[in-house]
Each structure stands twice: as structure tokens, then as C-alpha cells.
Amino acid sequence: MSHFVLEIGTEEIPARFLQTTEKELAERFTALLKENRLGFEKIETRSTPRRAIVHIYDLEKVQPILEENIIGPAVNIAYDKDGNLSKAGQGFIRGQGAEEKDIVRTQTEKGEYISVNKKSGGKKAEEVLQEICPQIIAALPFPKRMRWGEETFAYARPLQWVLAMLDHLPIVFKVGDVVSSNQTYGHRVHGFGPFVIGHADDLEEVLYEKSRIVCDSVKRRQYIIDMANTLVAELKEGAKIIWKNDLLDEVQGLVEKPVPVICSFDESFLELPKEVILTTIEHHQKCFGIQGQDRKLLNKFLTVLNIDPEDIEVVRAGWERVVRARLEDARFYWKEDLKDSFEKWVPMLDSVIFLGPLGSMGDKSRRLEQLCGWLGEKVGLAGGDHLDNGVLLAQRAGRWCKADLMSKMVGEFDTLQGTMGSIYALKEGWEPPFAMALTEQYLPTGPNSLLPMSDLGACLSMADKADTLVGCFGLGNIPTGTADPYALRRAALGIARILLEFGYEIPLSELFEKAYSFYADDIKWKFSKGETLEKLLEFCQARLKHYFVGEGSETLVVDAVMNGRDTDGNLEADNVWATEKRLNTLKAFMRKEDFTENAQVLKRMTNILAKAEHSLSCAYDSSLLESDAEKELDKGIKAFSDVFDTNFANNNFMPVMDAMAKLRPLVDAFFESVMVMAEDKNVRQNRMNMLFAVMSRMNRMADFANLQI
Structure with a gap:
């Protein structure tokens, strides 16, 4: 086993590139070594502004040799009637790099075929490394790449040297205009070098001793x-x-x-x-x-x-x-x-463009004033010392929240927007909760960042994000791939996290429709209102699913819950807070011993209902019930429906699942003694309506057809 080390020396690379470079080097070496069937114990990476280092420990010295029997055409096709190789036979051996003397006849279940025994592998590690190192270095992704001199080769910054060693042996290859060697360079001031490395084990020790460089x-x-x-x-x-x-x-x-x-x-x-x-x-x-x-x-x-x-x-x-x-x-x-005030800054927002056709920051602040007032009413926001009416307080926060953009401090230090608004509000005598909300409008800033701490801050944050989302989607500025210049993914996730944390049962569709209503009528949208809201809701559902999976829930379970629909086909996930409760309830129910039996019954009902010839209804005719199993199921459905309707409306989901578990034996008995697809179409429809009375409710909990049982 050997130790291989690669060091890519460059001019100073931006700090933000380093972590990604280490990750890419590890992943690409892992993939190509496995592809070339060279085993190793582990890969470690290091980086500094001037170097990226890869250590591969316990690397196999030689590829294992593989022997394969490559089957060609059937004998009667490989040879002509005179016993000579046909064009098919000649093409086969030529394609395998073999000769006629190498042909072996192989008997298979389908008859006799010609074949050749072929060996592959056996390359030394140094040969493989000479091939893959230039490929990997050239393919490393960077946000920005450079070319220098007359070179067509591009990298984050100009290459200065490349060291590659397998134990004591230099691995020689060329990247751009640089040829690899066993030489490294140290600090620009303290021990520049070059320094000759005698063994792969010595690289980092030499760099520290000669230049006090800490590579890790x-x-x-x-x-x-x-x-x-x-x-x-x-x-x-x-x-x-x-x-x-x-x-x-x-x-x-x-x-x-x-x-x-x-x-x-x-x-x-x-x-x-x-x-x-x-x-x-x-x-x-x-x-x-x-x-x-x-x-x-x-x-x-x-x-x-x-x-x-x-x-x-x-x-x-x-x-x-x-x-x-x-x-x-x-x-x-x-x-x-301190010589100015909000009263001066707010009107000045009309001179600052928000986003092209969406008007000025003044227009946005007037929309936020209305949307924050609506949200304040929805969440029952309490008033403050200056404004004892919660709705009026929310409206003032919406109107003022962008005013600090006109301050000289934020003009110079833009990262202080919101923060300076809070400081200046305190200076003007506003109470701390109001001032803090002006900062909290920008929270959360990421998937793991802090959330607003107050209802006012939560309303302001949701309003700001909803207004931006609706405006951007209406104009067609929808994130694609990794491109998200307006941070819309972060905005959608931010709204979802706030709804979850504060327990607000505000449907996303209602929030976005209200935000849309406050935009001016003369805006030239790319999409109609219906298209905009539909695309936006799909986008938010995808972000919510990604969030739940990231929090540790299984993808199939999340899909099932996210696809729960009411009888009108509307997604229940529109209520984000209730969706998380349904997800947690289903996960808890799945841990029970009888979950598999319950889920299988639900799937069976779903499959039967898919064969319905006419529209289904929760109402069925009890006079058409014939067997005792049907009549017992009728009683069970009525009891189940009462429990479901009462508890589901109050987002109390475990009693719903327990009620379904109690109903399941009655459904099993029904399936054992009754033919659902009866010849009499009225009886058949009535029996399917009975099942629909159950499934139309359970489909609101989750799409159980998505679960793999």
C-alpha cells in the first residue's frame, strides 16, 4: 500500500472557493479511483489561499487483473459456409483487439457462440494517477475562472506549481503549462523555497518547518x-x-x-x-x-x-x-x-427603484403597510404604547420598515439595513418591540438562522417576503437550477419556518392572493394572476418538502403528507403548520405494530375506487345494504366520520388515525364477505360510495398510495 499526495500551487485564491475545492477534489478522486479499480483506505484534503492538497492513504499499487469471456455472434453467423470468418466474425475479433487464433467456442442455453477470453487491469497506480490527475485538476468547478498568458487552460487563479508523489516517486504529468514534480513552495516571505520533498509523508511537515504554514x-x-x-x-x-x-x-x-x-x-x-x-x-x-x-x-x-x-x-x-x-x-x-427622522426618510423611498416594473421602494412600503395590517388582524396582534391598536401598529411597521435605506449610515454600510432602522426608532422613542421588528423583517436569513421573536416581527417578515415572491413570480423571475438572484428560495422557506414556529394557520394561497391584491393594476405581468399563484404555490410546496426531508423525515412519507387533498382537490399542505402536525402524526402512527395492516387496507380501498365508473359521493343509501358485514361497516363509518370531522377541523390528528385503526377490522370483514364490484350497478355504486366516505377523509391526512408497504 502507498501514500499519494497531490499539491496544486496557485496565486492567492479567494477564501470562499477553498471549502468547495476540497470537497470536489475528494469526490472526484474517489470516483475515478473506483472507476479504475484502485482501492484505498481514505482520502483527506487540505487548503490554504495558495495551495490545495489531496492525501490518498493506503492506495493499491496495481490494478487487479480481471478475466472476462466476451461472447460474440453465434457460430453459424460468425463463419460462412466455407468455414471462414464472416464479416460479423471479423468485426467481433477486431472490436476486441484479438486475432482469429484467440477465438473460443462457447456453449450457451441459446446455442454455440464464438467468444474471446480478455484480460483487463494490471495498470500500476502511477500510470492511473498520471491519467486522472490532469483530468481532475482541469475539471474543478469555480464560480470564476481565469486564463493567463497564451494558455487556453483555465483555473481559479494562475497555476504556479504542481507536486505529485506516490511514496518517494514523483508522478509526472502536465496541466496547462505546468509540469508536476517533487518540489513545493512555501510562504511568500517566510521561506519561499522551492523545497524538494523526499516522500509523500513529508509534505506538510516540510511546509511547517520551513515556513510555519498550517495546511489543515x-x-x-x-x-x-x-x-x-x-x-x-x-x-x-x-x-x-x-x-x-x-x-x-x-x-x-x-x-x-x-x-x-x-x-x-x-x-x-x-x-x-x-x-x-x-x-x-x-x-x-x-x-x-x-x-x-x-x-x-x-x-x-x-x-x-x-x-x-x-x-x-x-x-x-x-x-x-x-x-x-x-x-x-x-x-x-x-x-x-440623528438630525433626520422617519418622517423625512419615508417619502424619499419613492425615489428608489424596488424592482423594474414593480415600482419604487415607496410603492413596496405602501403595499407592506396594507399587507402587515391584514396579517396583524389575522394573528390578533396586540398594540403598543404609541399605537394601542395592533393593526395600526403593524401598518406603521410596514410603512416604515424600509425607511432606513435612505439614511446615510445604511447608504455606506448596507449590511446594517433593518438594524439601523431599529436603532433610530429607539432614538425617536418607539418601544423596543416595535424597533426590534424593523430588524426582524430580514429574518430568517438562512435555513438555520434565527427567526423573529415577536408577532410584529413575524408579520413584517412574512409580508416583505410574500410581496417579493408574488412580484417576482408575476414577472417570470423564477429560480432555475442554482440561479436565484432574488433569494426567493430563502424567502419561501422563511415564510414556512415562521408559520411553523408561531403556529399561524394562515393558508399560503390566502397570503399570496392578498399580497397580489395590493399591487397596482397597471403592472405589466408576464403571467396572469392564476398562473402566478399556481406557480408560486408549487414552488413553496417544493421548498416545504425539501425542508421536511432535511429535518430527517423520509421522502416517501413527506410526499404522502404533502399530497393530502380535500374533496375539491385542494392541497392540505396549503396550511403549513397543520401539515407538520399531520407529518408528525403519521410518523408516530407508522411506529405502531398494526400500521402495515391499516395502510394496506387504505391502499386497497384506493385501488378499488380508481375503478369507479361514475362520480363518487360520501352519501350512500343504507337501505341497499344486504349483509351483516355491510351493516356493521355502515355503523363504523358513521362513528369514524364523527371522530374525523370533529378532530381534523381542530388539527387533532392522532384520534383520526386511531379511529381509522378501529374501523379497519370492519373493512376487512366487508372485503371478505362482500363483492364490491357487484353486477347490480346501484349496489356497486353504493358500496363504492361507502368506501369513498372513508377515503375522501383519509386522503386529507395523506396520499397513502405513495407509501411503500
């Missing part, structure tokens, strides 16, 4: 945390770095040789809101804030260098000078904004 991103991340925490512990008791995982992931992807440094800024800047200071140093300078034991910001920040400077004070002063300039700008915008 996980170790590099932890190294930054440990070193930085040691430094901050020397400041004052209780001081802590405000670690942000996304920022930490980005920073570790910007350095090969991490050197944490603590810097300072003038205490007078602490008059700025904490969010403004953190945004300044995090988003613009890729640094981390530091807070005291009381969670108040200190006039300190942490930066991570990619160099061990000769004079740390000179470097520190440079960082402090840049941050000071940014904070001076922020302080200017802050003081200017």
Missing part, C-alpha cells in the same frame, strides 16, 4: 482561536473576542501562517452603536471585536496577519489608522442621521 484549515482555525484567546486574556478580566463563525471561516481562508494581533481605536468612537463599530471592523476589515465582561465593546479589535512582521508596532499602527478612518466616516453618518 481546521487546525489553522483552531490555532487562530487559541492564540487570540491567549492574547485577549492579558487585556482585562472577562475580556472576550466576539467570534463570528462565518468571519472566522473566511479569515482562516485568507492566511497560511496565521499571526493574531490585538489593535486599538480611540475610546471616543464607543459613542457609536455597537452594531456600527462591529460592522466597520468585521465586514470591511475582516477583524473581530472584543467586549468586556459586561458585554460592552472595548476599544480593541483583533486582526489576523499572514506574516510575522519584523516590527509588530508598525503593522499594528497601520491597521489602527485604517480602522480609525472607517470609524470617522461612521461617526459622521451617525451624527448626520
Whole structure:
């Protein structure tokens, strides 16, 4: 068994590319090695801004040899009447790279055929690696690719070197204008190289010893945390770095040789809101804030260098000078904004375009005013100190929620939209729940992010997302593949998560129809209202299904629940909160011992009803019932229907399933003693209506035909 290592050296690659590159390298090497029948123990990947590394451990040295008997045409077709090979026979051996002397006659069940015994495999690992490494490197996907010089080869950034070694043996191949070798390069400043690697085991050890490069991103991340925490512990008791995982992931992807440094800024800047200071140093300078034991910001920040400077004070002063300039700008915008107010900013929204034909942000805010008022009424929103009427409070939030876009602070730091609205609302004396809702309008920002904490914030968030979804779908701006420029998938999932968390029983169709109604009549839509809402509901159903599966539910079970329909054919999944309850109920019921028998009965009823010649009805004629089994089933159906109708209306689903379980023995007895498809068409229709009285209700719970029993 051998150890293979590949190192792809480049100019600095953006940090956001690194994780995907590691994943792609592992997957592509795994696939091609399996395709080439070369076994291995494991694959590990590493990355820094200047290199991507693949380790393949315990790689087999030689492909196993496979012997196959390749069957050709029948003997009477392979030879002519004179015993010579026919064109069919000649074509067969030519296609197999064989000669006439290699032909073997093989007896099969269909007769005698010619064949050849063929061996494959036996390639050495170095031969296979020479073939697949250039393929893999050339095929790696990147959001953006570059070409350099006169090369047609494209990569994320220009290639500088490629190291490939199988134990002590260099694997030589060419990628673009670079020929692989046993040489690597270190840090640009601290030990540039080149360094000759004697064995695949030595690569990372040499890079660390010569340049202090930490190749493993996980170790590099932890190294930054440990070193930085040691430094901050020397400041004052209780001081802590405000670690942000996304920022930490980005920073570790910007350095090969991490050197944490603590810097300072003038205490007078602490008059700025904490969010403004953190945004300044995090988003613009890729640094981390530091807070005291009381969670108040200190006039300190942490930066991570990619160099061990000769004079740390000179470097520190440079960082402090840049941050000071940014904070001076922020302080200017802050003081200017405090001279203005929402009353000034709201009318200014009419000068900002929302989305082409959909009008201005002012138009959007007026739509949100109406939609938030409607939602406030639906959820029974309570009022506040300024506006004791919940509907009026929701309307004010909808009208004001985009106003901070006109502030100078958000104009400079766009990531603070919503946050600054909340801060300015507090400055104007509005109560904290109202102010917080202006921030919560943008939540959730992803599948695992925080949700709004208040009903007002939830209403504002749903209104904003519903308005955008309806507008984009009406214009035909529907996500395709990975393209989703307006983050519509995130918006749809956000609405679903809010409905689930808050327990709002607001049908999606009703929400979107109401949002559509607030758009102006003169908008030139691509789709009609009916088409828009139909496409949008299908899209949201798909996102909801994806969410449930992602939360651990089986796909078939989710499909069954999502396809539950009422007697008019409308999807019950329109009520998102109730859909999750139905899903959880079905999952719990499936764990019961008699679930399989119950599901099989439901499937059998569904199959029989599919043969109906006429439209079915839940009403049937009890006077046409003949056998005792029919009459007992009649009593059971009436009892089941009462339980179902009462509990389903209240989203109480387990009693429904229990009632079905009690009914099942009566249905079994009915099937054993009665021929449903009777010759008398009236009796046949009546018996099918009996079954329909059960299935029309159970189909609301789930489409049991989707379940594999």
C-alpha cells in the first residue's frame, strides 16, 4: 500500500472557493479511483489561499487483473459456409483487439457462440494517477475562472506549481503549462523555497518547518482561536473576542501562517452603536471585536496577519489608522442621521427603484403597510404604547420598515439595513418591540438562522417576503437550477419556518392572493394572476418538502403528507403548520405494530375506487345494504366520520388515525364477505360510495398510495 499526495500551487485564491475545492477534489478522486479499480483506505484534503492538497492513504499499487469471456455472434453467423470468418466474425475479433487464433467456442442455453477470453487491469497506480490527475485538476468547478498568458487552460487563479508523489516517486504529468514534480513552495516571505520533498509523508511537515504554514484549515482555525484567546486574556478580566463563525471561516481562508494581533481605536468612537463599530471592523476589515465582561465593546479589535512582521508596532499602527478612518466616516453618518427622522426618510423611498416594473421602494412600503395590517388582524396582534391598536401598529411597521435605506449610515454600510432602522426608532422613542421588528423583517436569513421573536416581527417578515415572491413570480423571475438572484428560495422557506414556529394557520394561497391584491393594476405581468399563484404555490410546496426531508423525515412519507387533498382537490399542505402536525402524526402512527395492516387496507380501498365508473359521493343509501358485514361497516363509518370531522377541523390528528385503526377490522370483514364490484350497478355504486366516505377523509391526512408497504 502507498501514500499519494497531490499539491496544486496557485496565486492567492479567494477564501470562499477553498471549502468547495476540497470537497470536489475528494469526490472526484474517489470516483475515478473506483472507476479504475484502485482501492484505498481514505482520502483527506487540505487548503490554504495558495495551495490545495489531496492525501490518498493506503492506495493499491496495481490494478487487479480481471478475466472476462466476451461472447460474440453465434457460430453459424460468425463463419460462412466455407468455414471462414464472416464479416460479423471479423468485426467481433477486431472490436476486441484479438486475432482469429484467440477465438473460443462457447456453449450457451441459446446455442454455440464464438467468444474471446480478455484480460483487463494490471495498470500500476502511477500510470492511473498520471491519467486522472490532469483530468481532475482541469475539471474543478469555480464560480470564476481565469486564463493567463497564451494558455487556453483555465483555473481559479494562475497555476504556479504542481507536486505529485506516490511514496518517494514523483508522478509526472502536465496541466496547462505546468509540469508536476517533487518540489513545493512555501510562504511568500517566510521561506519561499522551492523545497524538494523526499516522500509523500513529508509534505506538510516540510511546509511547517520551513515556513510555519498550517495546511489543515481546521487546525489553522483552531490555532487562530487559541492564540487570540491567549492574547485577549492579558487585556482585562472577562475580556472576550466576539467570534463570528462565518468571519472566522473566511479569515482562516485568507492566511497560511496565521499571526493574531490585538489593535486599538480611540475610546471616543464607543459613542457609536455597537452594531456600527462591529460592522466597520468585521465586514470591511475582516477583524473581530472584543467586549468586556459586561458585554460592552472595548476599544480593541483583533486582526489576523499572514506574516510575522519584523516590527509588530508598525503593522499594528497601520491597521489602527485604517480602522480609525472607517470609524470617522461612521461617526459622521451617525451624527448626520440623528438630525433626520422617519418622517423625512419615508417619502424619499419613492425615489428608489424596488424592482423594474414593480415600482419604487415607496410603492413596496405602501403595499407592506396594507399587507402587515391584514396579517396583524389575522394573528390578533396586540398594540403598543404609541399605537394601542395592533393593526395600526403593524401598518406603521410596514410603512416604515424600509425607511432606513435612505439614511446615510445604511447608504455606506448596507449590511446594517433593518438594524439601523431599529436603532433610530429607539432614538425617536418607539418601544423596543416595535424597533426590534424593523430588524426582524430580514429574518430568517438562512435555513438555520434565527427567526423573529415577536408577532410584529413575524408579520413584517412574512409580508416583505410574500410581496417579493408574488412580484417576482408575476414577472417570470423564477429560480432555475442554482440561479436565484432574488433569494426567493430563502424567502419561501422563511415564510414556512415562521408559520411553523408561531403556529399561524394562515393558508399560503390566502397570503399570496392578498399580497397580489395590493399591487397596482397597471403592472405589466408576464403571467396572469392564476398562473402566478399556481406557480408560486408549487414552488413553496417544493421548498416545504425539501425542508421536511432535511429535518430527517423520509421522502416517501413527506410526499404522502404533502399530497393530502380535500374533496375539491385542494392541497392540505396549503396550511403549513397543520401539515407538520399531520407529518408528525403519521410518523408516530407508522411506529405502531398494526400500521402495515391499516395502510394496506387504505391502499386497497384506493385501488378499488380508481375503478369507479361514475362520480363518487360520501352519501350512500343504507337501505341497499344486504349483509351483516355491510351493516356493521355502515355503523363504523358513521362513528369514524364523527371522530374525523370533529378532530381534523381542530388539527387533532392522532384520534383520526386511531379511529381509522378501529374501523379497519370492519373493512376487512366487508372485503371478505362482500363483492364490491357487484353486477347490480346501484349496489356497486353504493358500496363504492361507502368506501369513498372513508377515503375522501383519509386522503386529507395523506396520499397513502405513495407509501411503500
